[in-house]
Amino acid sequence: DAGVTQSPTHLIKTRGQQVTLRCSPKSGHDTVSWYQQALGQGPQFIFQYYEEEERQRGNFPDRFSGHQFPNYSSELNVNALLLGDSALYLCASSQLVTSERIPDTQYFGPGTRLTVL
Amino acid sequence: AQSVTQLGSHVSVSEGALVLLRCNYSSSVPPYLFWYVQYPNQGLQLLLKYTTGATLVKGINGFEAEFKKSETSFHLTKPSAHMSDAAEYFCAVSDRRTGFQKLVFGTGTRLLVSP
Numbered sequence: 001d002a003g004v005t006q007s008p009t010h011l012i013k014t015r016g017q018q019v020t021l022r023c024s025p026k027s028g029h030d031t032v033s034w035y036q037q038a039l040g041q042g043p044q045f046i047f048q049y050y051e052e053e054e055r056q057r058g059n060f061p062d063r064f065s066g067h068q069f070p071n072y073s074s075e076l077n078v079n080a081l082l083l084g085d086s087a088l089y090l091c092a093s094s095q096l097v098t099s100e101r102i103p104d105t106q107y108f109g110p111g112t113r114l115t116v117l
Numbered sequence: 118a119q120s121v122t123q124l125g126s127h128v129s130v131s132e133g134a135l136v137l138l139r140c141n142y143s144s145s146v147p148p149y150l151f152w153y154v155q156y157p158n159q160g161l162q163l164l165l166k167y168t169t170g171a172t173l174v175k176g177i178n179g180f181e182a183e184f185k186k187s188e189t190s191f192h193l194t195k196p197s198a199h200m201s202d203a204a205e206y207f208c209a210v211s212d213r214r215t216g217f218q219k220l221v222f223g224t225g226t227r228l229l230v231s232p
Contacts, residue, residue: 004160031218033218033219033220035220040224040225041224041225042121042207042209042222042223042224042225043161043207043220043222044222045219045220045221048218048219056219058219090160090161092161092220094218096218104218105163105166106163106218106220107163108153108160108161108162109160110158110159110160111159111160
């Protein structure tokens with residue numbers, strides 16, 4: 001059973017460009033969350049997708065947008081890249097647990113390391 | 118807003134020694150609590166989590182953590198460190214009121230294990 005996969009593994013862009021990162025969730029999972037991990041920091045929540053809709057969003061500007069497809073895979077798009085967007089971008093998948101509100105375990109992918117020059 | 122504080126960006130132990138990584142949280146309502154481990158160039162792996170019930174939680178690789186509401190703490194321990202335990206450890210919380218799965222992470226503690 002494949003876990004969470006992300007592509008590409010590394011990416012180099014220049015300021016002002018746009019980037020798309022991709023994530024395939026673990027089999028059986030319907031929810032995808034994206035996190036940004038700057039060097040030496042803990043991951044920060046960007047947003048979460050369920051049923052192709054953004055359910056919750058962290059404190060990130062509108063330059064960060066996403067999409068979830070019917071097969072539950074997801075994309076993270078970042079427009080007008082800034083030097084400060086350089087980070088490891090992590091995707092996590094889980095099942096949305098609707099009863100008892102106990103969160104399911106989030107399984108993380110290996111990440112995409114984005115470098116903005 | 119919820120927050121997590123991990124005391125000590127680096128912790129050094131000898132192989133076989135006790136591992137203690139500290140985590141304190143700030144939340145108006147006791148949150149769900151998690152410990153994740155990150156090995157170099159890899160994603161995060163869940164070690165253990167506390168949602169409800171017994172406050173002493175056992176996880177993988179011999180780690181355990183105890184939820185102490187009065188101290189707002191969730192410290193991670195392991196009786197005897199292994200060289201393979203060297204990694205970055207993150208404590209995280211999520212809001213039990215909303216049911217959403219947004220995780221709020223601490224800044225991490227790098228565990229160094231010497232022979």
